[in-house]
Amino acid sequence: MKRMKGNTIALMVASALAASVAPGTASAAGEVVFGCWGGASQARFQERMLPPFEKEHNVTVRYVPGVSTYFTSQMQAQRNAPELDVVCQDDGPQSVARELGLLAPMDETLVPNLSNVVAAARGAENVGVGYGLIAMGIVYDPEALEKAGVEPPKSWNDLADPRFKGRIVMSSIDATPGLFTLIMLSKANGGDENNVDPGFEKMKEVSANVIEFTKGADFSQYFQQGEAWVTVWTNSEMARFVASSGLKLNFVYPEEGAPIVMPMLSLVNNGPNRDMALKLIDYLMSDEMQSFFARESRIGPVNQNVVLPADIAEGLTYGEEAVSKLDKPDWSVINANRPAWTERWNREIER
Amino acid sequence: MHKNALTTRGWLLLLVLPVIALGLLYVLPVFNLVRISFAQYDPKLGVIPDYQISNYVALFVDVFYFEVLWRTIRVSLLVTLFCAVLGYPIAVYLIRSSGWRQTGIFIVLLMPLVTSVTVMSYGWLILLGRNGVINTIASGLGLIDVPRQFMYNETAIVVGLVHVLVVFMVISIAASLQSVDQTWVRAARSLGATPGVAFRAITLPLSLPGLRTGALLVFVLSMSAYATPTLLGGTRFKFLSYLVYQQAISLYNWPRGAAMAVMLLIATTALLALVSIYSQIRTIRANRRLREAQADGPAQVGAV
Structure with missing residues (x-):
């Protein structure tokens, strides 16, 4: 009986260790780590926006909830071995992360949907992209x-x-x-x-x-x-x-x-799954997801192909003309x- | 002999796990905190391992910083005092009640610890806000004309922290009250002491260790409190923990934030050390008096 107890404990410790190691190994294969807002946004992403992407690419999106400044601190702490692939941040903290060299640039060849994005939403030095106005x-x-x-x-x-x-x-x-x-x-x-x-x-x-x-x-x-x-x-x-x-x-x-305040998506420098990270950003910049953001999150689309009905556009920062009036x-x-x-x-x- | 050696080894083995846990979870992080507090911060490079005392020098010449530190200490002392004054009667009541009543008191006391701080601050706003219950009642009774703001000041911080922390005081005092031998109290009463005198001469002195433990717990927790002071006192009445947060999280300056945290640690430890030295001295004096009394004549109530 006593011995069994010892074995059980050993087993528990081993499985706990395995569990703590597992995410690191899994991210190399079928996982992409996405750091983004908590609360209602997280529910929206996890329940409605991400599942089609996961299905299409046969990948698991591991969602890490947090706020902009937290992700900058996280990336700074993990500078040598980043755990995150893609992060959502407001433009301010994003610019700090960019200046710290924590984010990698990306262009139309890597993320095709960037060619549809209004100029105001493009990140400085091609680092990151605004996904809503x-x-x-x-x-x-x-x-x-x-x-x-x-x-x-x-x-x-x-x-x-x-x-x-x-x-x-x-x-x-x-x-x-x-x-x-x-x-x-x-x-x-x-x-x-x-x-x-x-x-x-x-x-x-x-x-x-x-x-x-x-x-x-x-x-x-x-x-x-x-x-x-x-x-x-x-x-x-x-x-x-x-x-x-x-x-x-x-x-x-x-x-x-x-x-103007812009939530931005950025590619983490040396993230574990760069290929899937770029695909995820491209997916979130698509016409379909951009309309979804406008409808559900009440943010103006940055993809200029998106046409919104008047009742949805009401109260949103919508279209390049509106954007040009904003102060940057x-x-x-x-x-x-x-x-x-x-x-x-x-x-x-x-x- | 052989058996004894085994138990010693058993004891040592038992110690290994706590030592490792304490080392990993406490000593290492604190050491790291102290190390970072001497490092430098550069907006382009992040934390640079260039160790100097400049972060501390910057704090020592800063009047504003000392203003915040002094507020943190002052409010924490007030919180400790109020917890003691409120907690003592509750503890007495707690050990005298039993069954469902005792459980009920525990639930009420523990409630703030299991409630999210955001929910609690909203609760206080409903009570203390300008359109809150207290203002509505007071103006309904004609006590005030214009709604008063009871939130966002030091009083609100004290109220909020006492609410959360009083349970630590109550449990500590109750534990030491429980161990007071009631036969002494009965003996005193049979010799003609009134309940008040018996309480002052026997129960209160014997429960002082519990009061002291409770006071230390409450004070330490209050000094490091973050969410309650920020939400109830607002940012105009900053606690030191808020400045640490501001430096470390909003401004990414970990070294400066770490230096502030280390100073908070030192201030708290120093105050605790002072209290501990004072009580040691008192104990030594009391023991000496007791020995003198015993030398003078026949032993009285020796254990007291």
């Missing part, structure tokens, strides 16, 4: 504003107006909405990415209106509880929240411009200055 703007609760007899916001500078005192929720500079608000306030007041002093000055006024700066960019509970009237959010996140909660919110493209932030300047801005933000804005 999203605008960052001002979001407000029309009912709450009407009830309080307050005019809706029209511009970035309106965020500093006392009529929104204690009614704005905004992300910290750690998340993109806070960062972009700083940059757009700079641009609205005579500065830009290279001169953010006017942005910080204005941001101090905005801060007086802000109930709370959040770590992430999920503002749903603030609107559900009626805490906030106004926030800075993307049209896509707002649309998804509106669809799931039934609350009515409006999106404003501010007068001074709305910065300079990520390389942002990345270089972000640590200094964060220190300044900690001291001057959130203190």
Whole structure:
């Protein structure tokens, strides 16, 4: 009896070891590792988008859920032996990963569908590709504003107006909405990415209106509880929240411009299954999947062959003309200055 | 003799696994953390193994950093205090109850530990928010005109952390209360002590080790808390853990984040060491007094 117990334990240890080793060996054969968003996105990918691909190529897509910055950190830690093949990231963290040399370039010869992608969505130096177009703007609760007899916001500078005192929720500079608000306030007041002093000055006024700066960019509970009237959010996140909660919110493209936010797909440098990784990216850029993204994830398609019916296109950043009106932030300047801005933000804005 | 040698070897063998586990899961990561804290960060190259003390120098000249560190310590001490004050009566009640009532108290106490922090923070918003239950009741009773903001300040952090951590205090105190021999209490009562005096003279001193363990647990957990302070206190009232997160995850500067984490470790350990030294001194003094008392006359309640 005692001996059997010892054997059982040995067996358990062995199988645990085998299990921990297995994924590494499997990825060489029929597996491609895909790092992408968790939550509802993960369900959408795993249940509806990826199965046809897996069937067609007889491959398993191992889905690793996470957020953009997490994947950059992961790839940095696995620099010598990458585990991921393809990653989804927002354009900001993606540019950091690109500058760190963690991502590999790809062109039309490797990913044929890239030839249909609008120029704005192509990655710098052919590294990565945007798979959806999203605008960052001002979001407000029309009912709450009407009830309080307050005019809706029209511009970035309106965020500093006392009529929104204690009614704005905004992300910290750690998340993109806070960062972009700083940059757009700079641009609205005579500065830009290279001169953010006017942005910080204005941001101090905005801060007086802000109930709370959040770590992430999920503002749903603030609107559900009626805490906030106004926030800075993307049209896509707002649309998804509106669809799931039934609350009515409006999106404003501010007068001074709305910065573009792009979720991007990138090929990991020296990933274990490069061939399948390229096929996966090509698949997600296809007409069919691009329409799916527009319909289900509420993001504007980057594939110019995609034609959307009016009811689907409503509220999306759709077509090259719409894209050309958007403001494209300079990520390389942002990345270089972000640590200094964060220190300044900690001291001057959130203190 | 032979049998004894075998047991010694058995003991050593038993030790191997914990030592390996502790080494792999604790010593190695902490060593790695300390190592990285001396490395440098370059936006183009990542972490460079060029070991200097510059990360620490940058922290030591930073007033803002000390402001955050001081807030972390201050709030954690408050949390510990409130947990002790709240936890003691609960522990007393817990060991005096049995069956379903005891189980019920345990479930209530453990609930915050098994609930996701996001859900919990939403719960607090429903209670404390401007359209929350407390504001609605207060304005309904005519106590306030304009809804007040109870969230996003240090008070909210203390409330949230006490809610999560009080269970550690209760269990520690309950464990030491359980071992208090009730015959002493009865003896004291039979000699004319009121329940209050008996409690102060016997139960309370004997339960102090539990109170101390609970305080240490709560303090350490509070010092390193991340999610609760961030969600309830907001980013304007940063805990040190938030600065570590910001450096390591948002800015990819692991060395700077590691240096902050090491400083947090040192600050926590130093405070614990101070408390431990103080209690050692007290124990030595108490023992000396006891010996003197025993030398003076016949032994009294020796074990106390």
